Amino acid sequence: MADKIRVGIVGAGGIAQQVHIPNYKKCGEQVEIVAICDVAVERAEEAARRWSIPHFFKTADEMLEKAELDVVSVCTPNKFHKDATVKALEAGCHVLCEKPPAMTVEEAQAMADAAKKSGKHLSYGFHYRHTSEVDCLKRFIDAGELGEIYAGTAIAVRRRGIPGWGVFTNKELQGGGPLIDIGCHMLDTALYLMGYPEPTMVWGATYQKLGTRKGVGLLGDWDWEHFTVEDMARGMIQFANGATLVIESAFAANVKERDVMNVKLMGDLGGANVFPLEMYQEKHGALIDVTPAYLPEISPYEREIRRWVDACLTGEPPLSTAEQGVKLQRILNGLYESAERGEPVKL
Structure with a gap:
C-alpha cells in the first residue's frame, strides 16, 4: 500500500476548482497536488496560485x-476526455475522468483498453453513487430486500435549468445536452443499483423546443x-x-418542479424511491413503507x-469502473442514434 499519491489536474475550470482540488486537499498528507494544466494557461496559473499548486502547464503532454505524477483528474469538456485519459494512463497514472466517459463508444472503449493495458485504475465522476441514500439502498438491495x-x-429534469456558463449547449464539445450531462448521472445511479445489467435495445427521442x-x-442567461x-x-x-429502464432528462421543460434528480426502482419483493430514500414492501400481510430515520450527512463529492x-x-x-463506463456510453449513444433514426436501436 502506498503512503502518498501525487496528483495532476487536466483542466482548471469549475469542476476542478469546486470539486477535485478542494476534496483532494481534504485528504491531507496522503495527497499532494503537484501540477495543473489548461489550454488557457493563465487560468492554470491562477488556479496554481490560488491552491498553492507548485507547477502549471498549458498542455497535458507537457505536464x-x-x-512526476501517480494520479490524474481529467476535468475538461467531453470532447477532450479520451485523449487526456489515454495519455495519462500510458504515462503510468491512475485516472479519474469526469462524466460522461467520452463522446462515443469507440472513445470509451479506447480508454478502457488503455487502462487494462497499463494496469492502472480508470474511474468516472459519478458522485451520486456516493450519496448516503444510494449507499444505504445498495445494502438493502445486496441483502435481497427488493428481490x-x-x-x-x-x-433528471429542470424547469429552466440551461447552464448559462461553460460549453454545455455546444454539441461539438459536449456530444449532447441534458441526456449526456445530467441524465447520465441518474442513468448511472440506476444501473449501479440494478447491478449494471447488459443493455440489448434502446428507444430514444430528443427535442429542441x-x-x-x-x-x-x-441558471443564468444561456x-x-x-x-x-x-x-x-x-x-x-x-x-x-428482461428488465427495462425509462429515462427522462431535460435542461428546460414546462413542469412544476425547478429541479428533479431521482431514480425509482421496482423489484418483485420491494420497490424504492432514491431521493429521498423510501422503500415499499409487502410483509406479514401488510403493505409497508420503509424510511431511514438517519443517514450520514456527507458531501458525495468528498466521499467520491x-x-x-x-x-x-x-x-x-x-467504485465506478472503465467497463461500466463503456456500457453506459453504449446506452447514451444508442439513445441519440435511436432519436436520429426514429426507431429502436439494438446494442
Whole structure:
C-alpha cells in the first residue's frame, strides 16, 4: 500500500476548482497536488496560485512529461476526455475522468483498453453513487430486500435549468445536452443499483423546443442563438435479463418542479424511491413503507474523492469502473442514434 499519491489536474475550470482540488486537499498528507494544466494557461496559473499548486502547464503532454505524477483528474469538456485519459494512463497514472466517459463508444472503449493495458485504475465522476441514500439502498438491495429488480425510472429534469456558463449547449464539445450531462448521472445511479445489467435495445427521442429561444434562465442567461443540443431527451432501455429502464432528462421543460434528480426502482419483493430514500414492501400481510430515520450527512463529492484516493493507495478497484463506463456510453449513444433514426436501436 502506498503512503502518498501525487496528483495532476487536466483542466482548471469549475469542476476542478469546486470539486477535485478542494476534496483532494481534504485528504491531507496522503495527497499532494503537484501540477495543473489548461489550454488557457493563465487560468492554470491562477488556479496554481490560488491552491498553492507548485507547477502549471498549458498542455497535458507537457505536464505528464515534466511532473512526476501517480494520479490524474481529467476535468475538461467531453470532447477532450479520451485523449487526456489515454495519455495519462500510458504515462503510468491512475485516472479519474469526469462524466460522461467520452463522446462515443469507440472513445470509451479506447480508454478502457488503455487502462487494462497499463494496469492502472480508470474511474468516472459519478458522485451520486456516493450519496448516503444510494449507499444505504445498495445494502438493502445486496441483502435481497427488493428481490429481482425488473423495472426502473431515471429522471433528471429542470424547469429552466440551461447552464448559462461553460460549453454545455455546444454539441461539438459536449456530444449532447441534458441526456449526456445530467441524465447520465441518474442513468448511472440506476444501473449501479440494478447491478449494471447488459443493455440489448434502446428507444430514444430528443427535442429542441425551448433552448433556441430567449427565455427565463434559472441558471443564468444561456446563448440561445448558438444552442446546438437537445433541451429534452426521453427513452427506454431493455436489458438482457428482461428488465427495462425509462429515462427522462431535460435542461428546460414546462413542469412544476425547478429541479428533479431521482431514480425509482421496482423489484418483485420491494420497490424504492432514491431521493429521498423510501422503500415499499409487502410483509406479514401488510403493505409497508420503509424510511431511514438517519443517514450520514456527507458531501458525495468528498466521499467520491476519498474513496478514489483509497483505491489508488490500496490497489483495490474503484467504485465506478472503465467497463461500466463503456456500457453506459453504449446506452447514451444508442439513445441519440435511436432519436436520429426514429426507431429502436439494438446494442
